[in-house]
Structures are given as structure tokens and as C-alpha cells.
Amino acid sequence: MNVKEINVITLAYLGDAVYEVLIRDYLINKGIAKVEDLQKEAIKYVSAKAQAKILGYLTNNKYLSDEEVEIIKRGRNYKRDTHPKNTDIITYKMSTGFESLIGYLYLDNQNKRINEIMNYIFGGYDEKNI
Numbered sequence: 031m032n033v034k035e036i037n038v039i040t041l042a043y044l045g046d047a048v049y050e051v052l053i054r055d056y057l058i059n060k061g062i063a064k065v066e067d068l069q070k071e072a073i074k075y076v077s078a079k080a081q082a083k084i085l086g087y088l089t090n091n092k093y094l095s096d097e098e099v100e101i102i103k104r105g106r107n108y109k110r111d112t113h114p115k116n117t118d119i120i121t122y123k124m125s126t127g128f129e130s131l132i133g134y135l136y137l138d139n140q141n142k143r144i145n146e147i148m149n150y151i152f153g154g155y156d157e158k159n160i
Contacts, residue, residue: 033138038105038130045133050076052148075151078117082124087155088147098131105130 033041053075054068062068074080085102088094094102106127114122135144 031137033134036134036137038101038108039110039126041101041131041133041137042105042126042129043133044136045129045131048136048144049081049129049132052144056148056152078114078121078125081128082121084151084155085124085128088150091154093147093150094131098135101131101134102127 050072053072057068057071062071075084089099089102104127106123108123108126117125132144132147135141135147
């Protein structure tokens with residue numbers, strides 16, 4: 031399978047699920063035990079607004095390769111007629127680009143790179159300051 035030929039929305043669909051599992055794993059390993067607390071903390075990472083901010087953090091710090099930026103652009107620029115009512119279209123497109131990247135890396139068996147990105151996010155991202 032050539033991952034570059036997969037529809038970016040399909041990549042985003044998968045990337046959303048992979049990313050959410052990684053966030054949940056991180057929060058549980060951080061010692062958060064109550065589901066209500068886990069959900070509250072997860073929102074800081076998994077909402078469209080949070081993902082758009084995280085993408086900004088990664089790009090502003092020039093952490094991503096040119097190839098990764100191209101995948102994000104494909105996801106971001108995909109033409110859709112609808113978007114969720116609780117976010118604006120630009121935020122939604124940015125989060126879709128981020129999810130596309132995670133889905134691409136996952137299907138391309140680049141788990142090491144996913145872990146590097148996640149560790150970079152966990153090491154420096156602060157939703158209050160970005």
C-alpha cells in the first residue's frame with residue numbers, strides 16, 4: 031500500500047484515533063485515575079482548538095520535516111462542505127492537517143517519529159501559553 035495515495039481525510043480519521051489513544055496513555059501514565067479528570071485533561075490536547083495550537087507549536091519551532099509539512103498541507107487544504115459547529119473552519123482545517131500527519135506516520139510504520147513528536151509536545155506544549 032502506498033500511504034501517499036490514501037485520501038487525507040482517511041488519514042485524518044485514523045490519525046484522530048491514534049492520537050487520542052496516545053493522549054489517554056500519557057495521561058494515565060501521568061497518574062490521573064478518575065475518568066472525569068482524564069476527560070478534562072484530554073480536552074487540552076484532543077479538541078480541534080488544541081490540535082490547531084499544537085500544530086502551531088510544532089511549526090513555529092520548525093520541528094517538522096518538509097515532507098511532514100506537505101502532508102499537513104494536504105489535510106488542511108482538503109475541500110469539505112461541512113465542519114463541526116463548535117469550531118471555526120480554519121481551526122478545523124488545521125486540526126485535520128495535524129490528524130492527517132499522525133495517520134500518515136502510523137500507516138507508514140513511523141512509530142518512532144510519532145513518539146518523537148508526542149514527546150516534543152509533552153515536553154514543551156502548554157495550552158495556556160500557545
